[in-house]
Amino acid sequence: MKIALVAQHAVPLPRAERATPDAEDDIRIRDLSRGLATDGHDVTVYAQRPAGDPLGHGELCPGVTVEYLGPAADRDDYDLLKRVPGFTAPLRDRLGENPPDVVHALRWTSGLAALAAARDQRLPVVQSFASLCLPQRRHRLVQSGTGLKRLRLVPAIGRSASAVVADCEDEESELARAGVPRRSIRVVPCGVDTQRFMPEGPAAACDTRPRLLTVTSLESYDELATLLRTLAQVPDVELVVAGGPPASLLGQDPAYRKLSELADTLGVADRVQFAGQVARDDLPPLLRSADLMVSLAQYDPAGMVVLEAMACGTPVVAADGGGYGDAVIDAVTGILVPAHRPALIAQRIRQLLRHPMRLAAFGVAAADRARSRYAWDRIARETVAVYDHATALTA
Numbered sequence: 106m107k108i109a110l111v112a113q114h115a116v117p118l119p120r121a122e123r124a125t126p127d128a129e130d131d132i133r134i135r136d137l138s139r140g141l142a143t144d145g146h147d148v149t150v151y152a153q154r155p156a157g158d159p160l161g162h163g164e165l166c167p168g169v170t171v172e173y174l175g176p177a178a179d180r181d182d183y184d185l186l187k188r189v190p191g192f193t194a195p196l197r198d199r200l201g202e203n204p205p206d207v208v209h210a211l212r213w214t215s216g217l218a219a220l221a222a223a224r225d226q227r228l229p230v231v232q233s234f235a236s237l238c239l240p241q242r243r244h245r246l247v248q249s250g251t252g253l254k255r256l257r258l259v260p261a262i263g264r265s266a267s268a269v270v271a272d273c274e275d276e277e278s279e280l281a282r283a284g285v286p287r288r289s290i291r292v293v294p295c296g297v298d299t300q301r302f303m304p305e306g307p308a309a310a311c312d313t314r315p316r317l318l319t320v321t322s323l324e325s326y327d328e329l330a331t332l333l334r335t336l337a338q339v340p341d342v343e344l345v346v347a348g349g350p351p352a353s354l355l356g357q358d359p360a361y362r363k364l365s366e367l368a369d370t371l372g373v374a375d376r377v378q379f380a381g382q383v384a385r386d387d388l389p390p391l392l393r394s395a396d397l398m399v400s401l402a403q404y405d406p407a408g409m410v411v412l413e414a415m416a417c418g419t420p421v422v423a424a425d426g427g428g429y430g431d432a433v434i435d436a437v438t439g440i441l442v443p444a445h446r447p448a449l450i451a452q453r454i455r456q457l458l459r460h461p462m463r464l465a466a467f468g469v470a471a472a473d474r475a476r477s478r479y480a481w482d483r484i485a486r487e488t489v490a491v492y493d494h495a496t497a498l499t500a
Contacts, residue, residue, distance in 0.1 A: 106492060109205035110138060110150045111219045113192050114185055114212055117150050117171050118163050129409050130235065132385075134211060135165060136298055140485030142168030151199065153185075153192050172199065185214040186255075197222035207231060207492040209270075213255055216262040229495040232266035234259060234276070235407060260284045267495035270488070272406035273428040291491045294431060295407035296484035297416045297475055301389060304418030304472050308393035314376075315342045315458050318395035318419075320383070320410045321402065323349035323360035328401045330367055331447050335399075337371040338451035342458070345378045347391060352381035392417040396464065397454065400424065401444050408432050415439075416475035420467035422454060432479070438471040 117134050138148045147168060154161060154173035161173045174195040175188070200208065200222050209231045210219035216232045223230050263269050263285035271277040271292045281287045317339075319332060329346065336344050346364075355361045361379060368374040383391060392398065398414035399422045405411075408428030411421050415432065421439035423429035435441045440457065442450045457464055 106207065106489065107147045107203075107205040108141060108149070108492065109200060109208045109219075110134065110148060110211065111196065111208060111215045111222075112150060112211040113153045113189070113215045113218055115150070115152045116155050117152060117165060128385075129407070130211070133295060133407070133409065136296060136481050137485065137488065138169045139166050140296065140481035141489070142166060143482065144485050144489065146489070149203070149205070151196055153188060174199065185212075186217075189214050189217050193218040193221045200226060200228065204228065207496055209233065209488075209492070210266075211235065213259055213262055216266065217258070220262065220265050227499060229267040229492075229499040230265075231268045231270060231491055231495050232262055233270040233272075234263075234280075235272065263289075267498050268491050270491055273408075273431045275427050275430060276406045291487075291494070293484060293487045293491060294428065294479060295409050295412065296481040297409070297412040297479045299416050299476050299480045302392070302413045302416035302475070303389075304393070304468070306393060306417075307390050309387070309390040311394045312343070315396040316394060317342060317344045317397050317399050317454070318347065318391065318414075319344070319399050319401075320347045320388070321400070323358060323364065323379075325402065326360060326363065328403070328444075329364055331401050331445055331450070332399060333364070333368055333371055333373060333377065334447035335451045335454065336373045336376060338448060339454050339458075342454075343376045343378065344373075345380055345391070345395070347380045347383045347388075349379070349381050352379075355379055355381050388413065389417055392419050395419050396458065397422050397439075399454075400429065401442075401450075402427070402429075403444055405429065412475055412479050415471035416479070418468040418472040420457070420464055420471055422450065422457075432474075434470070434474065437467070438474050439467055 112134050115131050115134050117131055138150055141148050150171045152173055153175055154177045156177045163171050165171050175192040196218055207229050208219050208223050210216040211233050212235050219230050260283040263280055269285055269290045271280060271290055272294055277290050277292050280290055350358050368377045392414045398419045400411055401424045404427050406428045411423055411429055411432055414421055421433050423433050423441055424444035425441035433439045433441055440453055442453055
């Protein structure tokens with residue numbers, strides 16, 4: 106099958122990978138496209154030309170070509186909507202010159218471009234959103250601007266696509282409530298690279314205290330504030346916070362300074378290590394060093410870092426919702442907790458840390474679930490099944 110992956114926002118060709126949320130899309134696109142190519146499919150990834158790119162194309166791996174289209178765009182310019190027209194026209198030309206069997210758009214602005222480019226060519230369009238903006242609005246994470254435009258456009262894009270891929274059951278329900286026909290929605294979760302993230306391998310150095318680890322942007326203040334308040338009620342435990350700018354630049358970061366002040370106020374500053382930006386290759390050893398991976402994000406449909414922790418055999422404490430509710434089997438591979446109850450979260454963590462054998466059993470079960478359910482070869486096959494469904498509808 107010839108597959109066109111449309112990812113306007115991404116930079117799929119290899120670059121310095123970081124263990125931060127803003128790089129997750131690039132990682133996911135590369136892993137998905139490799140999985141599809143390994144299964145024998147011919148994949149072309151179309152993305153907006155990044156500023157400073159000299160070539161405009163390249164081979165990601167055998168069977169996967171990346172083409173950058175349209176005027177060059179700065180990766181730090183987050184207003185993707187205004188760049189859609191400049192991306193759509195060359196995309197339409199390329200789909201006409203090299204017609205695929207299916208077009209898979211990743212994120213909502215890519216969906217706008219893909220639907221417009223494929224309109225006159227009767228090509229099936231499959232849509233993945235990754236972030237709907239609907240639950241974010243409910244949690245007051247979206248206030249105005251592009252977010253509100255996305256709020257209006259996401260349901261229309263979903264209804265216009267041949268099929269829609271949801272990351273988790275919560276996202277499927279949100280799409281259905283927004284008016285996307287449930288019969289066109291298929292749940293295919295994010296995958297995990299089980300060759301890189303596995304229990305076997307070196308672990309980062311740590312002291313004798315139990316270690317909690319979270320990997321998130323320092324801009325996620327509410328999430329991290331809850332975790333610091335949780336830590337204040339779990340004595341003799343250290344917390345490592347991975348994410349944000351490089352460690353050498355943390356002192357200049359307003360979010361870091363605000364969180365450091367809170368840690369001082371709570372009396373836990375001596376038990377918190379802000380690691381800053383973590384290189385992608387350093388993430389598996391860091392995950393293996395933790396007794397528990399903790400993620401209290403209000404909305405994370407993909408749950409990539411939780412899957413990576415599970416694949417490394419690290420049990421997870423996660424907020425009950427989004428992709429976490431699907432990935433984490435409560436009381437088997439970790440525990441699910443309410444996102445804003447630090448006293449209750451602390452109680453559950455203390456209970457787990459008092460029972461090392463149970464914690465070890467959680468780790469074994471977590472690694473097994475990551476390998477059996479979320480390995481990219483299985484996710485690629487499930488994605489192709491959605492393509493087959495969409496292609497049959499337009500035949």
